[in-house]
Every structure is written in structure tokens, then in C-alpha cells.
Amino acid sequence: MNKMFNYLLTGLILLVAFSQFVQVITRYVFEVPIMGLEESIIIPTMWLYMLGAVNASKEDTQIRANVLEIFIKTERGLIILALVAEVLSLVISFWLTYWAWDYCKYAWRVWKESPTLYIPTFYHECSVFIGMLLISTFIILQIIVKARKLKSYPHTKNKALDYV
Amino acid sequence: MFEVALLAVAVLVILLTVGVPLPFCFGGALMVMSIGGGVSMKGNLMWGAGQLTNPILLAIPLFVLAGTIMSQSGIAASLLNFLNAFVGHVRGGLGIVASVSCAIVGAISGSGLTGIAAIGPLLIPEMEKRGYPRAYATALIANSSILGLLIPPSVTMIVYGWVTDTSILACFLATLGPGLLVTFNFAVINMIKARKFPLVLDEKLPLKGMLKEVSTRTTHAIPALLMPVIILGGIYGGIMTPTEAAALAVIYAIPVGFWIYKGLTWKTLLASGKESATAVGSIMFMILFSLILSQMFVVENIPEELVKAVFSVTENKVLLLIFINIMLFLVGMIVNDITAIILIAPLLLPLMTALGISPIQFAAIIGVNTAMGGVTPPYASILYLGARIGKVKFSEVIGPSMMLILWGYLPVVILTSFWSELSLFLPTFFGY
Numbered sequence: 001m002n003k004m005f006n007y008l009l010t011g012l013i014l015l016v017a018f019s020q021f022v023q024v025i026t027r028y029v030f031e032v033p034i035m036g037l038e039e040s041i042i043i044p045t046m047w048l049y050m051l052g053a054v055n056a057s058k059e060d061t062q063i064r065a066n067v068l069e070i071f072i073k074t075e076r077g078l079i080i081l082a083l084v085a086e087v088l089s090l091v092i093s094f095w096l097t098y099w100a101w102d103y104c105k106y107a108w109r110v111w112k113e114s115p116t117l118y119i120p121t122f123y124h125e126c127s128v129f130i131g132m133l134l135i136s137t138f139i140i141l142q143i144i145v146k147a148r149k150l151k152s153y154p155h156t157k158n159k160a161l162d163y164v
Numbered sequence: 165m166f167e168v169a170l171l172a173v174a175v176l177v178i179l180l181t182v183g184v185p186l187p188f189c190f191g192g193a194l195m196v197m198s199i200g201g202g203v204s205m206k207g208n209l210m211w212g213a214g215q216l217t218n219p220i221l222l223a224i225p226l227f228v229l230a231g232t233i234m235s236q237s238g239i240a241a242s243l244l245n246f247l248n249a250f251v252g253h254v255r256g257g258l259g260i261v262a263s264v265s266c267a268i269v270g271a272i273s274g275s276g277l278t279g280i281a282a283i284g285p286l287l288i289p290e291m292e293k294r295g296y297p298r299a300y301a302t303a304l305i306a307n308s309s310i311l312g313l314l315i316p317p318s319v320t321m322i323v324y325g326w327v328t329d330t331s332i333l334a335c336f337l338a339t340l341g342p343g344l345l346v347t348f349n350f351a352v353i354n355m356i357k358a359r360k361f362p363l364v365l366d367e368k369l370p371l372k373g374m375l376k377e378v379s380t381r382t383t384h385a386i387p388a389l390l391m392p393v394i395i396l397g398g399i400y401g402g403i404m405t406p407t408e409a410a411a412l413a414v415i416y417a418i419p420v421g422f423w424i425y426k427g428l429t430w431k432t433l434l435a436s437g438k439e440s441a442t443a444v445g446s447i448m449f450m451i452l453f454s455l456i457l458s459q460m461f462v463v464e465n466i467p468e469e470l471v472k473a474v475f476s477v478t479e480n481k482v483l484l485l486i487f488i489n490i491m492l493f494l495v496g497m498i499v500n501d502i503t504a505i506i507l508i509a510p511l512l513l514p515l516m517t518a519l520g521i522s523p524i525q526f527a528a529i530i531g532v533n534t535a536m537g538g539v540t541p542p543y544a545s546i547l548y549l550g551a552r553i554g555k556v557k558f559s560e561v562i563g564p565s566m567m568l569i570l571w572g573y574l575p576v577v578i579l580t581s582f583w584s585e586l587s588l589f590l591p592t593f594f595g596y
Contacts, residue, residue, distance in 0.1 A: 021414070052446065064183050088179060
């Protein structure tokens with residue numbers, strides 16, 4: 001799965017970069033801009049954003065502030081805090097997934113097409129729902145991992161780890 | 165509705181404090197606005213997703229990728245060697261190299277993290293070997309890394325220009341003056357501090373030998389030095405948009421990394437791609453929800469309510485500017501720069517306009533404050549990364565970092581707020 005994400009994400013970001021590069025060359029060097037290139041870039045771009053976010057959830061590297069963490073002195077306390085944060089994330093994520101599903105249904109029903117190449121916008125609009133669904137799944141996995149860690153953790157008063 | 169908005173902000177702060185990922189903190193605030201205030205998510209999610217497809221935002225993944233490739237490829241190392249040829253024999257020279265190379269890297273990557281990621285692993289061990297305390301070297305490079313947010317092109321200014329409908333090129337120019345001033349301050353602070361360190365300096369070569377050394381290193385650095393020239397020349401020459409310049413930087417960096425500096429391999433390219441895409445994904449996911457929340461506030465006239473509420477307390481411009489600076493700094497301490505800008509810029513812009521501050525000067529004010537917040541705990545992502553790269557305890561970096569913030573950043577924040585020419589001279593000169 002890791003390998004699949006490596007290739008998929010690298011492929012998507014390079015595709016986006018290369019498409020923009022082609023746009024620069026055709027527009028400024030050959031002075032013949034490619035019709036519809038901008039609207040076709042939207043598909044890999046949206047999938048790049050959403051799958052990148054999914055991978056961040058999978059690797060547990062979503063951006064966090066962690067203010068309270070500074071004041072907690074035991075490692076067990078830190079695990080409990082992380083677990084609370086994951087549970088709150090899951091509740092919010094479910095709510096957002098519901099609305100993403102609503103948006104996906106709307107995109108399917110309306111079946112809009114792009115103005116030049118008539119590409120159905122559903123192809124990139126559905127990425128929000130699929131992304132949210134996968135993110136919710138990875139949050140559940142994180143909750144399981146952290147709950148197991150808490151269960152197996154000895155009830156000793158260890159000093160909290162430093163940031164390094 | 166103003167009360168519901170305040171409740172949403174309170175929920176946002178609580179979730180941030182607990183350590184919920186930023187996108188879900190905004191999601192929580194959206195829940196409050198939707199359930200408590202009756203604002204529907206139906207159209208808003210569609211609107212937010214539509215906004216993400218804006219070509220302007222495409223510059224973000226491309227600059228992030230260019231920066232990551234640059235870190236891996238040896239481009240940064242050649243820049244360091246080049247700069248060191250000029251000041252390597254001067255006391256404190258290596259510290260100046262650290263600041264200036266971070267500024268140059270900022271002119272390539274547009275991000276605050278690239279400087280520490282690209283320069284840190286190369287320069288921190290070298291600075292320690294030459295007699296600089298490791299914690300000081302780490303703090304200096306981490307703080308200088310923030311210059312990536314001020315030296316154009318800057319991802320934060322792209323986002324600011326996009327959310328406030330201000331010229332992005334003018335915003336780039338607005339933060340250039342403050343950015344150069346911070347670089348200068350760091351160089352001066354470093355020269356003063358370096359007097360106390362037992363430094364080992366490069367041997368001072370005779371003029372002929374020095375010219376030969378400079379010429380060799382310059383030749384080696386030319387492909388690397390061309391990167392900022394392509395990006396900035398392309399943008400300010402009116403040839404390319406920032407997004408196109410970023411794409412060109414990526415396509416240029418790949419062969420240069422593979423065949424000239426030879427630091428890039430297929431394996432590192434794959435790792436760079438995944439790393440960049442993940443970073444971009446988490447940024448964009450956060451932008452999606454923070455943007456929707458910001459839009460809800462705007463639709464519900466919260467900025468106007470805020471202006472009224474603030475003016476009911478005082479109309480004194482100096483007091484309000486001090487208050488706004490403190491607020492921006494505190495927000496920058498809690499959340500990252502992009503989030504702070506998306507959430508705060510549309511809220512405060514009407515207030516700033518009412519105070520007679522132009523959107524371009526506000527770009528510089530918000531830029532320097534959020535940059536300073538980026539190296540101030542608890543959300544000091546760049547300092548945390550610096551501590552990891554420098555292999556020093558975070559608590560050891562705090563002291564020298566606070567000294568750099570106090571003498572390096574704070575005077576620039578004050579000047580940017582109260583001396584408009586610092587941020588407006590260049591935009592005015594270029595006709596914005």
C-alpha cells in the first residue's frame with residue numbers, strides 16, 4: 001500500500017507540474033496554447049490534494065497545534081490526549097463525510113461538463129467524498145492503535161518526552 | 165449570528181488546544197455555524213471545493229515540490245559553497261552565509277520549511293565544527309528559514325492575494341523590504357554574537373587565490389543561481405504567472421539535480437514526490453475547511469460587526485495597530501501561516517481599510533507577524549523541524565531563538581506597521 005501511494009502521489013504531482021510546463025512552452029514559445037489543458041489539469045490536481053490529505057492521515061502527519069501537550073507531564077497523559085483528539089476528529093470527520101456524500105450525489109445527479117472538452121466534473125468532484133471516507137477510515141485505525149497503546153501502557157509516572 | 169461566530173471561534177481554539185488536526189478544528193467550527201447558526205453546508209462545500217481548483221493555488225504544490233527537489237539534489241549545497249567563498253574567512257561569516265542562503269532558498273521555494281530542510285543538514289554540523297554552539301546554529305538557520313515566507317515568491321502571499329483579491333505581485337514586493345531587513349538584522353546579530361564564540365575561520369587566501377576560488381565556486385553554482393533568476397525574472401518580467409514559474413522551476417530542477425549536481429536519484433525523486441504531495445494534501449485539506457469557515461463569516465457580515473465592535477472601544481490608530489499586531493502574532497503562534505491568513509485576512513481587512521492601511525501594506529504586516537509566529541511555540545513547526553535536524557533539544561533552541569525574534573523580527577514588525585514606506589516603496593515603484 002505504501003508503494004502504491006508513493007507511485008500514485010509522485011505521478012500526480014509530476015503530471016500537474018509537467019502539464020503546467022507544457023502550457024508555458026506552448027503558450028510562450030510556440031504561441032499556440034493547448035485548448036482545454038487548464039480544465040483537464042483540474043482532475044489530477046483535485047485527486048492530488050485529496051489523496052495527499054489521505055496519506056497525511058495514514059501517516060498521522062496532519063498539521064496540529066498540540067498546545068495542551070506542553071503542559072502534560074506523563075506519557076500516559078499524552079496518549080490519552082491523542083486518543084481524545086482522534087475521537088473528536090472522527091466525530092467531525094463523519095459529519096464532513098456526510099456533507100461530502102451529499103455533494104457527491106449532487107455532482108452525479110447534475111452531471112456537469114467542462115466548457116471546452118466536455119469532461120464530466122464528477123470525475124474530480126467525487127474525490128472529496130472518497131478522500132473523506134478514506135480519511136475517516138484511517139482515523140478509526142489511529143484510534144485502535146492509540147487505544148491498544150493505552151491499554152498496554154504501564155501506569156507509571158514517566159516524564160513526558162521532549163519534542164526531539 | 166455574531167454570538168454563534170464567537171462560539172465557533174471558541175470551539176476552534178479548544179480543538180486546536182486539544183491537538184485535533186487543523187482541518188477538523190475548522191470542521192468543528194463549521195459544525196457550530198451549521199447546527200447552531202443554521203448556515204447550510206450544502207452549497208458551501210461545493211463552493212470550497214470549486215475554489216481549490218483555482219489555477220493560482222496550483223503554485224503551492226509546485227513550489228513545495230521545487231523546494232523538496234532542491235533539498236535533495238545538491239542545488240542548496242552549491243549555493244552554500246558559493247556564498248561561503250566570499251565571507252568564509254570573516255568572523256561570523258558562516259552565520260551570515262546561513263541567513264543569506266536561507267533568503268535565496270526562499271526565493272526559489274516560496275516556503276518557510278525548505279530553508280531549514282535544505283540548509284540545516286549541511287550547515288549545522290559545519291557551524292558546530294567551526295565553533296558555533298549547536299543550539300545557536302540551529303536557532304539561526306530555523307529563524308532564517310522563515311525568510312522563505314517574506315522573500316518572494318511566497319506561498320503565504322499567494323494565498324493572501326487570492327483571499328483578499330489583491331495583486332499577488334504587489335504582495336510579493338510588499339514583504340521583500342521587511343524580509344531583507346530581517347536578513348540584515350540576523351547578519352548583524354550574528355556578527356555581535358560571533359565575537360564570543362571560539363571560532364575556527366577559513367584561511368585568508370591571497371587576492372589571486374581568492375579570485376580563483378570564487379571563480380571556481382561561481383561556475384559550479386551557476387545552474388543553482390539560475391533558479392531564482394528564472395522564477396523571479398519570469399514573474400517580474402511579466403513573462404509567466406507564479407504558477408507557471410513554479411512549474412518551470414520543478415522541470416528545471418529535475419535534470420539539474422540528476423545530471424549536474426548528481427544529488428537526485430529515481431529513489432529520492434520518488435520520495436520527494438510523495439513527501440511534497442502529502443505536505444500539499446494536508447495544506448489543501450486545511451485550506452478547504454478554513455476557507456469555507458471564512459466565507460461563512462463574510463456572508464454573515466461578521467467582519468463589519470467586528471469593525472463596529474472594535475471602533476466602539478477605541479478609534480486610535482496606533483492603539484488599534486498595536487492590538488492587531490499582538491492578535492496576529494498570537495494567531496500565528498497557534499496556527500500556521502496559511503491558516504492564519506485565510507481566517508484573519510478577510511476578517512481584518514475592512515478594519516485595516518477603515519484605519520487607512522492599504523491591503524498591500526496589510527499583506528506585509530500579516531506576513532511578518534505570521535512568519536514570527538511560525539518560530540514561536542506552541543505552533544513553531546519550523547523550530548521543531550530545526551531541533552530535529554540539528555539534533556538538539558527543543559528547550560535548548562528556545563533561548564537563542566527568542567533572542568533572534570526579539571532583536572531580529574520585532575523591530576521589523578514595528579517598522580512594517582508604523583512606517584508604510586518599508587512595505588509600499590517597491591510596490592509603488594513598480595506601479596501597483
